[in-house]
Amino acid sequence: MANLSIFVTLILISILPYVSLSFSPDSPTDRRVLILLDDFSVKSSHSIFFSSLKSRGFVLDFKLSDDPKLSIQRYGQYLYDALILFSPSTEKFGGALDLGAVLDFVDSGHDLIVAADASASDLIRSIATECGVDFDEDPSAKVIDHKCYAVSENDGDHTLIASDSFIQSDVILGKSKIEAPILFRGIAHSVNPTNGMARNDARVMISGSLDMFSDRFFTSDVQKAENPKYEKSGNEQFVSEISKWVFHERGHLKGLYHTSFTVPDVYGVFQFKVEYHRLGYSSLSLSKQIPVRPFRHNEYERFITTAFPYYGASFTMMAGFAIFSFAYLYNK
Numbered sequence: 001m002a003n004l005s006i007f008v009t010l011i012l013i014s015i016l017p018y019v020s021l022s023f024s025p026d027s028p029t030d031r032r033v034l035i036l037l038d039d040f041s042v043k044s045s046h047s048i049f050f051s052s053l054k055s056r057g058f059v060l061d062f063k064l065s066d067d068p069k070l071s072i073q074r075y076g077q078y079l080y081d082a083l084i085l086f087s088p089s090t091e092k093f094g095g096a097l098d099l100g101a102v103l104d105f106v107d108s109g110h111d112l113i114v115a116a117d118a119s120a121s122d123l124i125r126s127i128a129t130e131c132g133v134d135f136d137e138d139p140s141a142k143v144i145d146h147k148c149y150a151v152s153e154n155d156g157d158h159t160l161i162a163s164d165s166f167i168q169s170d171v172i173l174g175k176s177k178i179e180a181p182i183l184f185r186g187i188a189h190s191v192n193p194t195n196g197m198a199r200n201d202a203r204v205m206i207s208g209s210l211d212m213f214s215d216r217f218f219t220s221d222v223q224k225a226e227n228p229k230y231e232k233s234g235n236e237q238f239v240s241e242i243s244k245w246v247f248h249e250r251g252h253l254k255g256l257y258h259t260s261f262t263v264p265d266v267y268g269v270f271q272f273k274v275e276y277h278r279l280g281y282s283s284l285s286l287s288k289q290i291p292v293r294p295f296r297h298n299e300y301e302r303f304i305t306t307a308f309p310y311y312g313a314s315f316t317m318m319a320g321f322a323i324f325s326f327a328y329l330y331n332k
Contacts, residue, residue: 031247033058034072034080036065038087042210046086049213052240056249058082070095072105082111082247085127088210089119099126106131106202111246115210118142118187128189133206136188143188143208150183151223160185162224164234171251171280174241180230182238183217184209201282203246213239245280253282263292 033053037043043050043062050060061080063070065087072080073096083105092098106112112131116124118139125135142159150162162181166173186209211217218236223229244250253276263270269291276284303311 031058031082032080033060033082033084033247035060035062035084036070036087036090036093037062038065038089040064042086045215046213048215048218048236049239049243052236053243056244058247064094065090066092066094068094070097072097072101078105078108078110080110082113084113084115085124086115086210086213088116088124089121090123091121092123099123099130102127103130106204107200109200109202111203111248113205113207113243113246115207115213116187116189117208117210120187128206131204131206133189133191135208139187141188143184143186147225148181149225150181151225151229162222162233164224164227166238169280172242172245173238174244174250176237176241178234178237178241180232180234181222181224181227182234183212183220183222185211201252203248205242205246251280251282253284263290267292267294 035050040062053060065085070093072078072083083102085102093101102112114124114127114131116128116135120135120139128135143161144158145161146158148161148163148165149158150160161184163184164178164181166178186207189206189208191206207213212235217233218239220233220235221229221231222233269289271287271289274284274286
């Protein structure tokens with residue numbers, strides 16, 4: 001029995017580091033995502049995208065956007081790590097959720113995906129505007145491109161866009177090249193290209209096309225004007241890769257770096273700054289104020305190696321004086 005107890009104890013000790021890691025805040029096992037829909041039919045029409053999120057470890061919570069019990073906070077703590085708004089026509093959220101609550105969610109460092117279409121409500125437009133994207137006020141103002149349109153569904157208005165011009169960043173879109181064009185049909189909007197991330201490193205993705213995430217666009221063939229035809233569009237790969245970036249699965253700096261250096265030989269107050277801004281990566285803007293002053297009397301070394309000869313001379317003199325005194329006093 002004693003041997004069995006020792007064996008069980010050794011097993012528990014060996015797996016303890018892995019158990020501790022599984023509950024580490026830096027590698028959470030359950031990343032909860034709230035998905036708000038206009039209708040639950042979107043859950044089936046966009047099932048491939050949702051299945052991709054589940055396979056990556058996300059716990060999805062589907063709710064109607066007007067649910068009267070809707071809440072993203074409890075006792076001051078957020079219940080979700082990310083928010084997906086697939087409810088373009090919602091005029092008002094249910095429960096305790098409103099425009100301010102969504103913006104506070106982003107301001108607290110959480111991530112947001114918003115997909116709109118021609119039926120985008122004033123609420124969705126306001127959220128996009130606060131994040132640096134302006135949707136056209138005219139609901140019928142769809143994106144039209146007479147050069148980069150999809151031939152497969154060319155009905156003359158060229159509102160189904162086939163684009164293969166992507167940002168050149170492995171951090172945002174992954175290392176695997178997206179070969180096929182992606183399909184886009186949605187509302188016109190303008191965006192400031194410098195609004196890559198929030199200043200607190202929260203990430204927001206805003207799309208003027210809800211169809212871009214749909215199973216139909218994921219599995220559809222595509223042919224860009226005057227280009228070869230592809231059996232499958234690049235939507236699935238594009239949306240999957242960019243959602244990895246939005247949800248901090250990629251490009252999130254959480255390492256530990258340290259260095260040692262000599263400060264200037266001048267007493268004073270110095271400010272050490274770290275400014276790190278790279279496309280796709282978390283932005284670092286750190287500043288620390290350090291005073292440089294003389295040592296206090298109790299901060300100097302007690303014994304200096306180079307002074308050992310002087311220490312020896314002092315102790316030798318004291319020993320010699322003691323011997324001389326003893327010889328002088330007790331020898332006649």
